[in-house]
Amino acid sequence: MLMMPAHFTPGTRINPLQAGIRFVSAVIGPDLRGGSADTPPQRANSGWIAVLCLTVATALLLVVAGHAAGRRGYEVAPLLFWPGIVLLVAPTSLRIAWPTTARGERVFLLFLLAEALFYCKVVYSPTSFIGHDEFLHWIAADDLMTARRLFLSNPLLPIGPTYPALEIVSTAIVNLTGLPLFVAGTLLLAVLKGTFIGALFLFFESITGSPRIAAIGCLAYMGCSTFVLFESMFSYESLGIVLCVLIFAVEAASKDLVGRERLKALGLIALLLMSLSVTHHLAAFYAAIYLGAVAILEALRRDASMRSEARIAVGFTGTLAIALPILWMEARGNHLAGYLGPIVETGFKTLLGKITGAPNSDQLGAPPQPLAMRLTTLLAILLLALGLATGFFRSLAMAAPSDARTGWRPLQDVLGRRWRDSRLVFLSLLAFGFPISVAFRLTIGGWEIGNRMGTFVFIGVGLVVGVSVVHFWEGRTRRGWRRIAPAVALAVIVLGGVTSAALEPLRGRYRVAADQQSIESMGIETALWTKAWLGAGNRFTSDRINRLLLASYGRQDVRVKIVEGVAPSRVFENETLGPDEFWALVRSDIDFLLVDLRLSTAPPVLGFYFEPWQRRGTPLSGAELLKFNDIKGITRIYDNGWIVIYDVRGLHENL
Amino acid sequence: MRICRKLDLLAACLWAGAAVAAVAVSDSLLIRTALGAPMVFLVSGHTVLRAIGVRTGSALQHFVYAVGASLAAGIAGGFALNAAGSLTPLGWALWFWGVTAAAAPVAACRRDTPDLPAWPAPARVRLWQGAAFMLALLVATGAYALAVRDEAAYREFKYTAFWLLPSASGESGRITVGIRSAETQPQLLDLEITLDGQPFAIFRSLTIAPGESWAREIPVPVLATPQKADARLYRPEDNRLYRSVSTLVPRI
Numbered sequence: 050m051l052m053m054p055a056h057f058t059p060g061t062r063i064n065p066l067q068a069g070i071r072f073v074s075a076v077i078g079p080d081l082r083g084g085s086a087d088t089p090p091q092r093a094n095s096g097w098i099a100v101l102c103l104t105v106a107t108a109l110l111l112v113v114a115g116h117a118a119g120r121r122g123y124e125v126a127p128l129l130f131w132p133g134i135v136l137l138v139a140p141t142s143l144r145i146a147w148p149t150t151a152r153g154e155r156v157f158l159l160f161l162l163a164e165a166l167f168y169c170k171v172v173y174s175p176t177s178f179i180g181h182d183e184f185l186h187w188i189a190a191d192d193l194m195t196a197r198r199l200f201l202s203n204p205l206l207p208i209g210p211t212y213p214a215l216e217i218v219s220t221a222i223v224n225l226t227g228l229p230l231f232v233a234g235t236l237l238l239a240v241l242k243g244t245f246i247g248a249l250f251l252f253f254e255s256i257t258g259s260p261r262i263a264a265i266g267c268l269a270y271m272g273c274s275t276f277v278l279f280e281s282m283f284s285y286e287s288l289g290i291v292l293c294v295l296i297f298a299v300e301a302a303s304k305d306l307v308g309r310e311r312l313k314a315l316g317l318i319a320l321l322l323m324s325l326s327v328t329h330h331l332a333a334f335y336a337a338i339y340l341g342a343v344a345i346l347e348a349l350r351r352d353a354s355m356r357s358e359a360r361i362a363v364g365f366t367g368t369l370a371i372a373l374p375i376l377w378m379e380a381r382g383n384h385l386a387g388y389l390g391p392i393v394e395t396g397f398k399t400l401l402g403k404i405t406g407a408p409n410s411d412q413l414g415a416p417p418q419p420l421a422m423r424l425t426t427l428l429a430i431l432l433l434a435l436g437l438a439t440g441f442f443r444s445l446a447m448a449a450p451s452d453a454r455t456g457w458r459p460l461q462d463v464l465g466r467r468w469r470d471s472r473l474v475f476l477s478l479l480a481f482g483f484p485i486s487v488a489f490r491l492t493i494g495g496w497e498i499g500n501r502m503g504t505f506v507f508i509g510v511g512l513v514v515g516v517s518v519v520h521f522w523e524g525r526t527r528r529g530w531r532r533i534a535p536a537v538a539l540a541v542i543v544l545g546g547v548t549s550a551a552l553e554p555l556r557g558r559y560r561v562a563a564d565q566q567s568i569e570s571m572g573i574e575t576a577l578w579t580k581a582w583l584g585a586g587n588r589f590t591s592d593r594i595n596r597l598l599l600a601s602y603g604r605q606d607v608r609v610k611i612v613e614g615v616a617p618s619r620v621f622e623n624e625t626l627g628p629d630e631f632w633a634l635v636r637s638d639i640d641f642l643l644v645d646l647r648l649s650t651a652p653p654v655l656g657f658y659f660e661p662w663q664r665r666g667t668p669l670s671g672a673e674l675l676k677f678n679d680i681k682g683i684t685r686i687y688d689n690g691w692i693v694i695y696d697v698r699g700l701h702e703n704l
Numbered sequence: 705m706r707i708c709r710k711l712d713l714l715a716a717c718l719w720a721g722a723a724v725a726a727v728a729v730s731d732s733l734l735i736r737t738a739l740g741a742p743m744v745f746l747v748s749g750h751t752v753l754r755a756i757g758v759r760t761g762s763a764l765q766h767f768v769y770a771v772g773a774s775l776a777a778g779i780a781g782g783f784a785l786n787a788a789g790s791l792t793p794l795g796w797a798l799w800f801w802g803v804t805a806a807a808a809p810v811a812a813c814r815r816d817t818p819d820l821p822a823w824p825a826p827a828r829v830r831l832w833q834g835a836a837f838m839l840a841l842l843v844a845t846g847a848y849a850l851a852v853r854d855e856a857a858y859r860e861f862k863y864t865a866f867w868l869l870p871s872a873s874g875e876s877g878r879i880t881v882g883i884r885s886a887e888t889q890p891q892l893l894d895l896e897i898t899l900d901g902q903p904f905a906i907f908r909s910l911t912i913a914p915g916e917s918w919a920r921e922i923p924v925p926v927l928a929t930p931q932k933a934d935a936r937l938y939r940p941e942d943n944r945l946y947r948s949v950s951t952l953v954p955r956i
Contacts, residue, residue: 092825092827092828093827095827095828095829095830095833096830096833098827098833098837099829099832099833099834099836099837099840100836102836102837102840102841103836103837103839103840103843105840105844106839106840106841106842106843106844106847107843109843109844109847110843110844110846110847112847113847113848113850113851113854116851116854117850117851117854117858120854120858120860121858153824153827156764168844168848171848172847172848172851174855175848175851175852175855176852176855176856193791197789197791197792198786198791199782199783199786199791213782214779214782216782217778217779217781217782217783218744218775218778218779218782220782220791221744221778221781221782221796222740222741222744224727224791224792224793224795224796224797225723225727225736225740225741225743225744225793225796225797225800226733226736226737226740226741227731227733227736227737227793228733228737236741240745240771244768244771244772247764247767247768248768248772250764251764251765251768288775291772291775292772292775292776295768295769295772298768299758299769299772302761302765309757309816310759313756313757313758313759314758316756316758317753317756317758317769317772317773320752320756320773320776321772321773321776323776323780324775324776324779324780327779327783328779558860559860559861569859569860569861570859570860570861570886571859571860571861571863571886574865574886575865578865578867578884582867582869582880582882583869684932684949684950684951684952685948685949685950686867686868686869686949686950686951687865687866687867687949688865688866688867688947688948688949689863689864689865689866689886689947690863690864690947691861691863694867696951696952699930699952702930
């Protein structure tokens with residue numbers, strides 16, 4: 050039963066409308082007296098830790114078995130994999146969210162859960178990188194190790210050379226240890242995962258003063274669609290978001306420092322901000338938004354007791370967070386608009402089209418997911434929405450001065466610009482981004498914006514849900530369902546993070562144009578063959594997947610254009626090579642075309658074979674792909690039954 | 705109880721020196737990883753943190769900040785070494801040693817360097833708990849090993865690759881023909897090569913075992929005009945064309 054004021058007790062005659070308003074007010078209102086945030090300090094329970102370690106290990110074994118069965122297309126695969134995931138997430142989440150768990154135990158279990166989820170990502174492909182973005186950074190890191198120079202061009206990720214920090218750190222590990230790049234990268238990502246969770250916990254703990262809210266906030270963050278996979282990839286965002294949250298943690302911990310101590314903290318923040326500026330554009334943007342907003346809120350804040358020194362420090366940090374990425378972009382030439390601009394434009398157009406019901410706003414449907422996965426994601430979103438509804442005003446109330454925590458008075462104070470902590474105010478408002486990010490994720494064009502937004506927005510969501518669970522759902526008594534239900538809900542939210550992380554987190558058989566589900570040994574061996582028999586650095590073009598394999602395993606110079614204005618899709622699609630495409634090939638410097646006949650077996654899972662903006666709902670035909678057989682000057686030098694390589698160098702001799 | 709001595713700084717310097725020595729003289733992955741990885745992730749950042757004088761309230765906070773500072777030191781090192789043209793193993797080892805050796809004296813000499821935070825009290829671990837923990841580690845490691853083995857062993861597509869290239873060694877007047885089997889059974893194949901439509905070479909009853917490759921360089925006449933070489937692979941069991949490839953023989 051929810052906590053209700055005394056006047057709701059039986060026998061009291063009240064107006065139903067008033068009762069309804071009071072009920073809603075009691076549910077969403079800013080009452081913080083529902084429960085004291087933390088239990089008295091106690092020791093970590095080694096017994097629970099041992100049992101949970103063993104449970105997690107068993108779960109990981111099931112996950113590995115699930116992947117092995119999935120590779121072979123066995124129907125039993127989901128019956129191994131998903132129970133493994135549930136066994137991994139549920140008991141650990143329950144224990145972390147349990148009201149009486151000690152701080153040290155919560156922290157240990159958060160690390161355990163985060164690293165175990167990372168393990169699940171790694172065992173999907175335990176010997177090599179497999180994600181699309183991972184290939185892009187792997188190629189860049191390989192180039193850096195070969196040439197021993199920074200800022201080498203990367204045709205598959207033109208903005209990549211401007212943000213080389215991930216490649217720098219990973220190649221530093223390779224150089225110092227002698228480990229292969231995959232192992233060094235995986236080690237780096239494992240450390241980053243732990244650091245992220247540690248920093249997020251410290252950040253929440255600094256601003257709320259409660260390890261319990263901090264731990265629950267971290268659990269809620271794991272419900273973000275980017276936590277399990279996207280932020281665990283060998284990609285610059287994985288490093289960027291860690292530096293970003295670390296900066297937030299250092300800044301929040303320094304909020305009460307004065308004099309030289311504050312200056313020292315500023316020194317560390319400046320160092321981290323400089324690193325972030327050269328690491329990842331969006332993460333630097335998140336830091337600029339957060340620190341800039343905190344600086345503005347501090348300037349707006351009415352608090353006679355607030356020292357001008359503190360305002361100056363926050364203002365300086367905000368200015369630095371905004372200025373450094375801009376300076377770096379200017380120094381390197383601003384490619385960001387060209388890179389992110391089309392994504393943002395398409396996303397907004399598609400969302401607006403969806404809202405206004407414009408035709409053709411999102412022609413092709415989203416790739417299908419199993420029903421159970423979709424239901425889990427939906428349930429997690431609903432639970433998060435419930436947490437936000439019941440936690441938003443409470444989070445704002447936490448920011449109010451401590452002497453004014455009754456009824457709606459704290460919110461009046463906040464509206465009157467009297468608050469204790471601008472960070473709490475901003476993060477509470479930031480949580481509003483959650484429904485917007487979900488709306489974007491409902492469209493194909495806006496999916497990427499929603500996904501990227503989630504990374505940042507979930508910091509606010511984590512805080513608000515943490516406050517909601519501790520101050521409303523668990524309440525003061527913390528018995529019966531009040532103990533169990535919030536913990537179960539949090540476990541479902543974390544499971545939602547797994548189900549929304551990828552179309553199919555379980556390894557399966559080859560699928561056409563499905564990014565990591567399209568990477569398998571035949572494609573890899575063909576790319577390796579090109580390196581062994583043709584040498585590295587030949588100019589190749591192909592579909593999106595084989596381009597990645599050729600550039601990484603094959604070390605080939607892959608091209609995303611035949612010549613300026615002619616995309617590879619124009620050459621590969623259509624049953625005959627039109628004069629424009631033929632002459633484009635003749636004029637180009639392309640040496641080889643790689644044709645994957647598997648593309649003719651099914652429509653592209655992600656909706657495109659070549660580039661995301663070239664969407665297509667039907668499969669390519671064999672005639673389209675094999676039309677090069679009969680063109681004079683083109684020879685078919687390699688054929689393995691599925692993959693064919695054409696040598697087009699003979700065409701250039703016709704010029 | 706807080707650790708107030710500065711022995712950690714001396715240990716960090718020694719560690720950095722040992723890492724340089726390991727990179728300079730050793731090829732052992734184990735030694736270099738044991739000494740090098742902590743330099744990238746922790747040791748350099750720890751000394752930088754101490755040099756700046758940031759006070760940390762808990763071991764967790766100190767470790768997290770130290771990792772962040774280490775990453776920052778590593779990123780800065782990338783730019784510095786790039787400018788110096790020294791993005792080499794020894795360059796990296798010297799960079800981290802330099803950061804540690806420069807930061808440690810600053811931290812040691814300043815008066816207001818904060819003490820290290822107290823370590824959390826060690827939890828009492830019973831025998832069964834320790835055994836469960838070790839078993840968990842073993843199961844997780846074993847599962848990973850199984851995943852690696854399974855990835856290497858399983859192939860979804862069984863195929864025979866066939867190729868014909870102008871010349872693998874770069875010599876004119878030669879073509880290279882090759883077959884590689886990624887099937888599950890040995891393959892018996894016949895190979896025919898034609899030059900501008902005229903029969904040129906035949907290889908009968910080639911047996912290619914799974915995982916095996918077969919390749920030959922074949923001398924061909926070089927003419928003033930390019931010739932087209934075609935190679936066809938047949939399976940004697942059904943005498944049907946199985947694969948077909950072609951290449952141009954460069955002219956003189």
